[in-house]
Amino acid sequence: MKVILRNPNRELEFRGPMSVVKLLRQLELHRESVLVISAGTLVPGDAILADDQEVEIRPVISGGAVAVGTEVVG
Amino acid sequence: MKCRVCGDGAVIDLRRHNANFCADHFVRYCRQQVERTIDQFEMLSPGERPLLAVSGGKDSLAMWDLLVELGYDTDGLYVGLGIGDYSDQAGHYARRFASDRGLRLVEVDLRQRYDYDIPTAAATTGRVPCSACGLSKRHLFDRAAVDGNYDALVTGHNLDDEAAVLYGNTLRWQVDYLQRQRPVLPAGRGFPRKVKPLVRLTERETAAYCVLRGIDYLVDECPMAAGNKHVAYKEALNGLEVQSPGSKTEFYFGFLARMADRLEDEPTNDSSDTSDTGARRDGPTPCGRCGSPCDGEICSFCRLVDRTAGAEPVPVHVLSTRAKATR
Numbered sequence: 001m002k003v004i005l006r007n008p009n010r011e012l013e014f015r016g017p018m019s020v021v022k023l024l025r026q027l028e029l030h031r032e033s034v035l036v037i038s039a040g041t042l043v044p045g046d047a048i049l050a051d052d053q054e055v056e057i058r059p060v061i062s063g064g065a066v067a068v069g070t071e072v073v074g
Numbered sequence: 075m076k077c078r079v080c081g082d083g084a085v086i087d088l089r090r091h092n093a094n095f096c097a098d099h100f101v102r103y104c105r106q107q108v109e110r111t112i113d114q115f116e117m118l119s120p121g122e123r124p125l126l127a128v129s130g131g132k133d134s135l136a137m138w139d140l141l142v143e144l145g146y147d148t149d150g151l152y153v154g155l156g157i158g159d160y161s162d163q164a165g166h167y168a169r170r171f172a173s174d175r176g177l178r179l180v181e182v183d184l185r186q187r188y189d190y191d192i193p194t195a196a197a198t199t200g201r202v203p204c205s206a207c208g209l210s211k212r213h214l215f216d217r218a219a220v221d222g223n224y225d226a227l228v229t230g231h232n233l234d235d236e237a238a239v240l241y242g243n244t245l246r247w248q249v250d251y252l253q254r255q256r257p258v259l260p261a262g263r264g265f266p267r268k269v270k271p272l273v274r275l276t277e278r279e280t281a282a283y284c285v286l287r288g289i290d291y292l293v294d295e296c297p298m299a300a301g302n303k304h305v306a307y308k309e310a311l312n313g314l315e316v317q318s319p320g321s322k323t324e325f326y327f328g329f330l331a332r333m334a335d336r337l338e339d340e341p342t343n344d345s346s347d348t349s350d351t352g353a354r355r356d357g358p359t360p361c362g363r364c365g366s367p368c369d370g371e372i373c374s375f376c377r378l379v380d381r382t383a384g385a386e387p388v389p390v391h392v393l394s395t396r397a398k399a400t401r
Binding site: 030042044046062 | 075
């Protein structure tokens with residue numbers, strides 16, 4: 001399957017079928033820190049990704065905030 | 075995985091709530107969380123007109139969509155920071171969101187209006203870019219909310235933002251900052267009321283909301299903020315959250331429920347009690363230059379403009395490379 005990663009943008013190939021949880025574990029990513037998106041919608045954690053599927057792993061952590069006690073706009 | 079509400083196929087699991095949701099019920103869940111937050115903390119009343127700080131990212135655009143859905147006549151304010159392609163793209167997403175929905179977006183471009191940008195301000199003053207950025211945005215958002223007679227200034231801070239700031243302030247026992255860490259800051263003495271209706275939603279949830287509502291947002295991160303401490307705090311808290319779902323909620327809302335009031339009268343080391351806008355919330359005087367609340371003669375923003383305006387522009391890549399090297 002084709003896996004698209006962001007920040008920085010890059011593509012990786014994995015052999016399917018594989019669960020979302022296993023894919024994230026192989027990429028050493030926290031489930032809280034990313035969304036898995038395929039065909040324009042979200043893919044739940046227990047889904048099995050097919051070998052010919054294309055998925056985007058989208059990070060959700062914004063980094064715009066600053067010094068302690070100050071504010072950032074998301 | 076089935077939706078907790080209707081039993082249809084779920085698209086997202088929220089382990090902190092031990093719940094899965096289909097797309098429709100997840101969107102409803104987000105609305106309910108924001109509505110509950112607005113009511114609980116008395117952020118906005120029906121019919122009030124808020125100004126929203128818009129960045130083009132997931133949180134501010136989700137916030138705008140949610141406020142409009144909840145019936146608030148909300149204008150947006152976008153500040154052009156001059157951070158190269160990143161700012162160009164951010165402005166594009168903000169403008170497109172507003173124009174597609176017939177919403178009013180006010181824009182302030184730092185370079186056009188004040189003759190500086192964030193990379194140049196950081197290089198000229200020696201401030202870290204995030205500090206120059208935060209100072210500029212806070213001043214301009216406050217000023218626009220007051221001058222525009224808006225009832226409140228809304229920002230898109232989410233649970234992760236607030237938990238990470240709380241984590242950093244607690245690590246350093248910054249009591250003065252902890253005293254001010256509330257989801258609502260009341261209006262007064264030249265400041266607008268400031269509210270954060272997203273504090274019950276994680277940033278994974280605001281991102282998921284955008285995907286499911288078809289909201290295009292800027293996914294790329296600011297090239298000058300990458301690798302800062304705030305991101306490291308978020309990663310650390312997410313590591314705890316994986317081990318113990320609900321930790322971030324307990325940390326932040328536990329602080330509000332059981333600690334924030336106790337700190338209210340605590341003496342601090344910060345005798346001036348100022349934010350980096352240079353203004354005391356309990357007794358500012360008008361800045362001699364712009365009239366904004368200020369603790370001295372000239373506010374921090376005007377001093378920043380004085381030092382920076384007209385300086386030779388500094389390319390983004392020079393500063394982002396330098397910032398990474400010093401972290």
